[in-house]
Amino acid sequence: MSPRDAVRTVVRYVLVCLLLAFFALPLLWLAFAPFDRDPGVSASLPSFTLDNFEELLDNENALRSLRNSIVLAAGTGAIVVVLAALAAYALSRVRLPGRDALLYALLLLSSIVTGTAAMVPLFNLAYELDLIDSQLGVILVLTGGLLPSAIFILKDFTDTTPRSYEESARVFGASPLQIVRHIVVPLIRPGLATIAVWSVAQVWGNFLIPFLLLRSPEKSPAAVVMYTFYTEGGQPDLALISTFSLLYSVPVVAMFLFVSSRYGFRFHGGIKH
Template identity: 40%
Template sequence: MTATDLPSRPRAAKAPAAPTTARPHRRWVGRSVVNAVLLVIAAGYVVPLLWVLLAAFNGTAGLGVDWPAPWTLDNFRAVLDEDTTYRPMWNGLVLCGSATIITMVCSVLAAYPLSRYRSRFKRPFLLTVLFSTGLPITAIMVPVYGLFVQLNLIDTTSGTILFMATTALPIAIWLAKNFMDAVPIELEEAAWTDGASPMKALRHVVLPLMWPGLAVVALYTFIGLWGNFFVPFILLLSNDQLPASVSIYTFFSQYGQVVYGELAAYSLLYSLPAVLLYLLLSRRLGGAFTFGGAVKG
């Protein structure tokens, strides 16, 4: 293991140059190629996005990608009011935020025994969880509607939060279990020897180490729920409880004619919370990769 003697290089400098014969110019060429390829992929991604970006500022937007004529903030002004934007956004945040918290707590708790203990129930349980990740929710919405009417949960935010949390649970459990598997059990055994209970070990040893993985799970859960149209559409009835994902449909159906500029402006606003959340998490993630040290220690 001669590798351990090497000074650890910064993350960005993973160029294909042998450490013994430093060839800086070759490393530089390699990195330029990587950056160029990344930028080409990004360009391919941006093209369809151009429509939403340009149409949002276009006073006369249609479905084509046109340079805004005239440039205007009128589209934003038109949608930025209580009924169109503020309340649906707040409703969405409450729905998806609460559901994400419930999902994360439940899935981390469930992942712990699934990752750490052996049991003959474990495999069937995981199989079931896996199958339910592929469940077409559209198919079960009719019986769910019936259930919610029976339980008097229809048109309640709390009931919808519980159901949304449940739809996200299977994938969250599966991902959390896999990320937890990557945390070496030796560290916990040390904690147990020091007298920590399993739950304490989970909180103080395992969770801090699987933070990047958990961030992915939380992000994925929230964004999946944030874009979910069908569930709140079926389970919530009154207008003042609807989240942004449902109210966006009013642009398509209300007047027959779609106001594309306003739709684009609204889409940008609607995407903002998820984008901000990602940026926040990724900043934190930058400094949280402590796996290497933990394994060695």
């Protein structure tokens, strides 16, 4: 290796290390601040204490908001996975005029018309359906926003499943729903896991829709309640915020690790090669 190449290699590794350090600082702060007696905005070795966790556990809104987040995320994820699987299978097997154009149009519109842009019509629709201050209303709104992308992703998995399996099942008298349940779903499980993790993560961190539709504090999820951890002087309570943020991130990280250990996120449409 020439001296010039060696210098370039050293510079490249230094830049990569600096970039990793830049992105690692917030994670270090999140790991250390909850155990610090007097956390600040800088990442440093904590003066170890568990008082922050005790104070957080005494806060009824904090624990209740985590339960609300689980309800919203699990409900939305379950509906999205079920409806996306059925719709993706139907669109994959039934030849409709303009099918692909419809899929791309739905995906494009779901990307352009975001929650912020559709805030007023969504609120009016929820009001007309008497879904204001209802967790079911939040679940339905979030499901509608996630479904187009979920269907688009799952259709690629469904397209690559062998149709000969389905034809054999039909010979033995299997109904379409039985074919989906016993033939298609086992083959596209990696895709379903991808959609489930993605849906739960999208709902778990969503602030706008629950903040817009829910009026009762006891129904608010963690993403909304986190913005209430301020002192009487209006300053952010870093001890509570950091501790709550750590607990708030545990369920999603645990779900990601579970699915990653199960499937490794090495996905292929339909069957693994």
